[in-house]
Amino acid sequence: MKFRIDPIITVLVVILTSIGLTAVYSATHSTGSASIFFQRQLGYAIAGMIIMLLMPFISYRFLERASYVFYALSILLLLLVPFIGVKGFGAERWLAVGPIKIQPSELAKLATVMAVARYLSNREVNVNRWKYFAVVSLIIFIPFVLIVKQPDLGTSLVFLAIYLPLMYWAGLNGFALFLMITPLFTMLLSFNYLALTIWLLLISGFLYISRKKWLLLISIVAIHIGIGFATPYLWDQLHDYQKNRIITFINPEHDPRGAGYQIIQSQVAIGSGGLWGKGFLNGTQTHLKFLPAQHTDFIFSVIAEEWGFVGVTVVLMLFLLMLIYLINLATTVKARYASVTLMGITAVLFFHVFVNIGMTVGMAPVTGLPLPLLSYGGSFMISIMLMLGVAQNLSHNRYMV
Amino acid sequence: MDIKKNIIIGLVILFFLILWSGFFNLQIVKQDTYLQKSINNSIRKETIIPVRGLIRDATGRILVDNTAAYSVAVIPRRVSEGVLDSVVRLLRLNPEKVKAKIRKRNGFRPVTIARDVPDTSRIFLEENRLAFPGVITLLEPKRFYRDSVFSPHIFGAIGEVSPKEQKEQPLYESGDLVGKSALEKQYDLEMRGTPGVSYTLVDASGRELGPYNDAFNIPARHGQDVYLTMHYKLQAFAESLMEGMRGSLVAIDTRNGGILAMVSKPDYDPRLLAGKIDSDTWNRLLNDPGHPLYSRAIQSVYPPGSTYKIVTALAALQEGLITPDWKVTCPGYFKLGRRTIHCWNAAGHGTIDLYGAIRGSCNVYFYKLGLKIGLNIWEKYSTLFGFGRPTGIDLPNESAGLVPSVAWFNRRYGEGGWTKGNLANLAIGQGELLVTPLQMAQFAMILANRGTYYTPHFLDHLYNYQNGQNNPYPAEPHFINGIEAGNYDVVREGMRRVVDGGTGWLGKVPGIEMAGKTGTAQNPHGDPHAWFIAFAPFDMPEVAVSVIIENGGGGGAHAAPVARKFMEMYFFNRLIPRPVIRKKTPEEVAPVDSVIAPLELPALLPVLPALEDTL
Structure with a gap:
C-alpha cells in the first residue's frame, strides 16, 4: 500500500460523521444552543479523525505487544x-483526568x-x-x-x-457453539411449557445425531430442563422495576410515560417521517423535544424523521458497507491477531448499530447504547475512532504475519 | 475461512434486513398513523370557550351575566402522581373523584379538576408553575347574577356535562359546561355559542412555543341572548309577595302566553350553584324540608280544590245536562247513600242557580252536578282543558299532573272498588285529581280568552350576535274545540261574581273588572292549600294568574289577596290602599266531611336536575 491510510474506512467514516453532525445540529436546533453542540461534536469528530488517521503510523508489532x-x-x-x-x-x-472525562468502559x-x-x-x-x-x-x-x-x-x-x-x-466447534446458544432459547421458551417441551425434544434429537457419549448428552438435556424450570422461578425473584423494563421492551404501550414513552415517541418520529422525511430542521417531534435524548441515543430517530425511509436506507447501507468491508478485511489479513481483532471490532460496531437502531424502532430494549459516529458524545466518538484507527493499522499491515 | 466469513456476512445482512423492515413498517406501511400521532403530539388543539348568551328581561335588562372564574386542569399524560396529590391537597379536593376523572381520559387534553378556584390558590399555582408540571389554570366564565335577581327556578344552573347528556346530545364534549336545569338547560344549545379552536405548538413538557398557523384558528362565537317575556321588576315583586310562604304564583299574558311571573317558594340563591358547587351546599339544599330545589310552579302537583268546579260546570253546560238556571237547594249538607256530607257553609246556600253556586262555591251543587255528568264526561273535559299533561312550557322536567279515568280507577281500586263518592269528590277538585300551578294559570288563560290559548313560554326572542337578528318565540294561538262561547260566558259571569262579593272578594282589584275562583284544597299534609285563579280585565283580558299557598288555609282569605296585589302592581304599578271592610261573609273552608279521605300522595314528585355529577 502506498498510503498507510485505508481510503474506504476513511471515506465511510467521513460520510457517517458528517451525517451525524448535521443530525446533532438539527436535534439541538430548538434548544437555541445548537451551535455549541455542533461545535463540540465537530471538535470531537476532528480529534477522533486525527487519532484514527494517526493509528496506521503506529507499529503493528507495538500494537500487538x-x-x-x-x-x-x-x-x-x-x-x-x-x-x-x-x-x-x-x-x-x-473518570476525570484533568479537564477530560473518560469512560473506561x-x-x-x-x-x-x-x-x-x-x-x-x-x-x-x-x-x-x-x-x-x-x-x-x-x-x-x-x-x-x-x-x-x-x-x-x-x-x-x-x-x-x-x-x-x-x-x-x-x-x-459447532457442538460447543450449540451448547452456548441453546440455553438462551431454553430460557426464553421456559414460560410456555408446550414450547419448552417441543424445544427440548428438538435439542435431544439434535444431540442424538451428534453421536457423543450418552452420559454427556443426558447431562446436557438435564441442564436444559433445569434451566427451563429455574427461569420462571428466577423471574419471580426479579424486582418489579426490572420486570417492568423487560415487559416494556416487549410492549412499549405498557408504560407510556416511562421507558415506553421514549420508544413511542421515537416510533412516532420515525413513522411520521415517511418515505422522504420532513426535511432538514423540520422534524417536529425532534424539535419540540418529544423525543428524549434525541441528540445522543435517539439520534437515528432524528435522521429517520427528517430524511425519511430514503435517509434510513442510505445510513443503513453505509453501516452495512463498513461492516462487510471489515469482515472482508478480517479474512484478508494474514495474521491471526489482526483477524480476530478486526472481527472483534466488527462485532462491537455491529452490536452498537443493531441495538441502537433497533431500539429506535422498538426492536431492541432501551439500553442507552449510542450509535457509532452519529451520536453526540466525545468519549464514545474517540473510542470508536480509536477502534477504526486500529482497523486502519491492521488494514495497512494486512500482509504481516 | 470463506465459509465462516460468508456465514457472518449473511447474518449481518439478515439482521440489517430485519432493521430495515422495521423502518419499512413504520415509515411506509404505517406512515399515516404516525403522522397523525405526531400532529396530535406537537400541536395542541385548544378550545376557546365561547361567551354564553345572557338572559335578559323584556326591557333588555341583564338578569344573568357572565364573570371570570378560574379552573384548574391537569393534562393526564404529563401530570405525575406526586404533583397530582399535592394539587388535590392544595385545593382540598376529593382524591378519589379526581383520580376517577383522570383515569377516564388519558391523553393530552386538559381535564378540569376544580372550578372557580379561589384567587390565592390560583396565584400560588401560577407562580409555582414549574413545580406543578402538567397542571394548568384556565379561564372559564361562570354565571353572574345581578343584584336583586333571584328566581333560581327560572334561570337554572350550569354544570359539567354528564355522560348521559353527552349521549343525548353528541355536540357536547367531555368537560363542557352545559345547562343543567330550567332555562339554562332548555336554551343551552342557543346560549352556549360555538367554541373556537386555536392551535398552539407545544413541546413535550407542555410548554407553549407559539401559534401554529393562524389560518386554522376558528374564533369562538358568542351564544345567543335569551330575552324573556317578563319584566323582571314584576317578577321580583311577585317573589316578594310570596316571601316566607310555601307555594307558587304563575302569571301569564293571556294575549300571547308569555310568562309574566313565575314564583316558587321557598327557593334559594342561584349564586350558590354558580361556578363550583360544593357538596355541603348541595346536600343542604337537597335535604331542606322546604324542598327549595323544586320548582313548585311546574313540578309540584296539588289537588285544585274548588277552582276546578269551573271545569265541572263547563262540562255540564256543554253536554247540555243543565242550563245556568238549573237550581239546587243547599241545606248545608248532602246525602250520598247512607252518608251525609257537609257543605263548607254549614248554614247552607239556600236555593241557588249556577251563577250563585260558583259565586258561593257551593259543594252540594257541584256534588250533584258531578254525579249528573259522570266520570267519563268529567275526564273528557278535564283533558280538553289541558289537565293531565304538561303544558309544553319552555322549561325542562314539567309535571303532567293526574286526571284519573275509569280505567285508572279500575286499575287502582279494582272494578267496583270505587264509588260515586269518588266522582263527587272529583267534581269539586278533590280526591285523586292533581294539577300544577302552571296548568291552573293556563286554564285561567283559556277562560279569559274563551277557549283560545297559547303555550306558556318564557322566551320572547333570541338575539343572535352573529347576524344581529332577533329570533322570536313562535307563539301560535291554540283553540279548545267543542266548547261554545256562550258556555264560557256563563262561567265567566259566575267568576266575575266570585270577586264581586263572592268567596274571592279579597282578590278584587279596584277599578278593574275581573273574574276569579277560589279553592281550598284539602290534603293529607295539614291545613288545606289556598288556591286562587283569576284573570283581568274582564272584557279584554291581559293577565291570568294562579296562586297556591301550601297549607295556607282558605283560598279566598289567603291566596286571593296575593293575586290582587300582583294585579295591582301589574295594572297600576303600585299597591292600592284599601278601606277596612268588615264583611260578614263566612270564610270558605275545606269540605270537612269529604266522602273519601284525601289520597295520600308524596308531598312532591321528585323531578330533579342531575347536579350531583357537577363539580
Whole structure:
C-alpha cells in the first residue's frame, strides 16, 4: 500500500460523521444552543479523525505487544471507577483526568478485543480445549462483571455480544457453539411449557445425531430442563422495576410515560417521517423535544424523521458497507491477531448499530447504547475512532504475519 | 475461512434486513398513523370557550351575566402522581373523584379538576408553575347574577356535562359546561355559542412555543341572548309577595302566553350553584324540608280544590245536562247513600242557580252536578282543558299532573272498588285529581280568552350576535274545540261574581273588572292549600294568574289577596290602599266531611336536575 491510510474506512467514516453532525445540529436546533453542540461534536469528530488517521503510523508489532498492557490498564481504570468516578447519569461511569472525562468502559471494549486476539494469536491456543476456552472466557468476563457492577447494563452487554463471534471466529466447534446458544432459547421458551417441551425434544434429537457419549448428552438435556424450570422461578425473584423494563421492551404501550414513552415517541418520529422525511430542521417531534435524548441515543430517530425511509436506507447501507468491508478485511489479513481483532471490532460496531437502531424502532430494549459516529458524545466518538484507527493499522499491515 | 466469513456476512445482512423492515413498517406501511400521532403530539388543539348568551328581561335588562372564574386542569399524560396529590391537597379536593376523572381520559387534553378556584390558590399555582408540571389554570366564565335577581327556578344552573347528556346530545364534549336545569338547560344549545379552536405548538413538557398557523384558528362565537317575556321588576315583586310562604304564583299574558311571573317558594340563591358547587351546599339544599330545589310552579302537583268546579260546570253546560238556571237547594249538607256530607257553609246556600253556586262555591251543587255528568264526561273535559299533561312550557322536567279515568280507577281500586263518592269528590277538585300551578294559570288563560290559548313560554326572542337578528318565540294561538262561547260566558259571569262579593272578594282589584275562583284544597299534609285563579280585565283580558299557598288555609282569605296585589302592581304599578271592610261573609273552608279521605300522595314528585355529577 502506498498510503498507510485505508481510503474506504476513511471515506465511510467521513460520510457517517458528517451525517451525524448535521443530525446533532438539527436535534439541538430548538434548544437555541445548537451551535455549541455542533461545535463540540465537530471538535470531537476532528480529534477522533486525527487519532484514527494517526493509528496506521503506529507499529503493528507495538500494537500487538501492547495489547495485554492496554487490557491491564483498562481493567485498572474500571476498578478505579467506583472510587474516584464521577457521577454521570445516575451511575458511576466517568473518570476525570484533568479537564477530560473518560469512560473506561469504552476503552475496555477495544482492549478486551485486542487482548483476546493477542491470546489467540499464539498457535498453541485452541479454544476447543477447556483450558484455552476458559482463559478466553475469563478475559471477556472480567471487564463484563466490572461494568455490570457500575452498573451499566447496555455497555456490559457488548462484552457478551462479542463473546460468541470471537469464539466462532477463533474456531470453536459447532457442538460447543450449540451448547452456548441453546440455553438462551431454553430460557426464553421456559414460560410456555408446550414450547419448552417441543424445544427440548428438538435439542435431544439434535444431540442424538451428534453421536457423543450418552452420559454427556443426558447431562446436557438435564441442564436444559433445569434451566427451563429455574427461569420462571428466577423471574419471580426479579424486582418489579426490572420486570417492568423487560415487559416494556416487549410492549412499549405498557408504560407510556416511562421507558415506553421514549420508544413511542421515537416510533412516532420515525413513522411520521415517511418515505422522504420532513426535511432538514423540520422534524417536529425532534424539535419540540418529544423525543428524549434525541441528540445522543435517539439520534437515528432524528435522521429517520427528517430524511425519511430514503435517509434510513442510505445510513443503513453505509453501516452495512463498513461492516462487510471489515469482515472482508478480517479474512484478508494474514495474521491471526489482526483477524480476530478486526472481527472483534466488527462485532462491537455491529452490536452498537443493531441495538441502537433497533431500539429506535422498538426492536431492541432501551439500553442507552449510542450509535457509532452519529451520536453526540466525545468519549464514545474517540473510542470508536480509536477502534477504526486500529482497523486502519491492521488494514495497512494486512500482509504481516 | 470463506465459509465462516460468508456465514457472518449473511447474518449481518439478515439482521440489517430485519432493521430495515422495521423502518419499512413504520415509515411506509404505517406512515399515516404516525403522522397523525405526531400532529396530535406537537400541536395542541385548544378550545376557546365561547361567551354564553345572557338572559335578559323584556326591557333588555341583564338578569344573568357572565364573570371570570378560574379552573384548574391537569393534562393526564404529563401530570405525575406526586404533583397530582399535592394539587388535590392544595385545593382540598376529593382524591378519589379526581383520580376517577383522570383515569377516564388519558391523553393530552386538559381535564378540569376544580372550578372557580379561589384567587390565592390560583396565584400560588401560577407562580409555582414549574413545580406543578402538567397542571394548568384556565379561564372559564361562570354565571353572574345581578343584584336583586333571584328566581333560581327560572334561570337554572350550569354544570359539567354528564355522560348521559353527552349521549343525548353528541355536540357536547367531555368537560363542557352545559345547562343543567330550567332555562339554562332548555336554551343551552342557543346560549352556549360555538367554541373556537386555536392551535398552539407545544413541546413535550407542555410548554407553549407559539401559534401554529393562524389560518386554522376558528374564533369562538358568542351564544345567543335569551330575552324573556317578563319584566323582571314584576317578577321580583311577585317573589316578594310570596316571601316566607310555601307555594307558587304563575302569571301569564293571556294575549300571547308569555310568562309574566313565575314564583316558587321557598327557593334559594342561584349564586350558590354558580361556578363550583360544593357538596355541603348541595346536600343542604337537597335535604331542606322546604324542598327549595323544586320548582313548585311546574313540578309540584296539588289537588285544585274548588277552582276546578269551573271545569265541572263547563262540562255540564256543554253536554247540555243543565242550563245556568238549573237550581239546587243547599241545606248545608248532602246525602250520598247512607252518608251525609257537609257543605263548607254549614248554614247552607239556600236555593241557588249556577251563577250563585260558583259565586258561593257551593259543594252540594257541584256534588250533584258531578254525579249528573259522570266520570267519563268529567275526564273528557278535564283533558280538553289541558289537565293531565304538561303544558309544553319552555322549561325542562314539567309535571303532567293526574286526571284519573275509569280505567285508572279500575286499575287502582279494582272494578267496583270505587264509588260515586269518588266522582263527587272529583267534581269539586278533590280526591285523586292533581294539577300544577302552571296548568291552573293556563286554564285561567283559556277562560279569559274563551277557549283560545297559547303555550306558556318564557322566551320572547333570541338575539343572535352573529347576524344581529332577533329570533322570536313562535307563539301560535291554540283553540279548545267543542266548547261554545256562550258556555264560557256563563262561567265567566259566575267568576266575575266570585270577586264581586263572592268567596274571592279579597282578590278584587279596584277599578278593574275581573273574574276569579277560589279553592281550598284539602290534603293529607295539614291545613288545606289556598288556591286562587283569576284573570283581568274582564272584557279584554291581559293577565291570568294562579296562586297556591301550601297549607295556607282558605283560598279566598289567603291566596286571593296575593293575586290582587300582583294585579295591582301589574295594572297600576303600585299597591292600592284599601278601606277596612268588615264583611260578614263566612270564610270558605275545606269540605270537612269529604266522602273519601284525601289520597295520600308524596308531598312532591321528585323531578330533579342531575347536579350531583357537577363539580
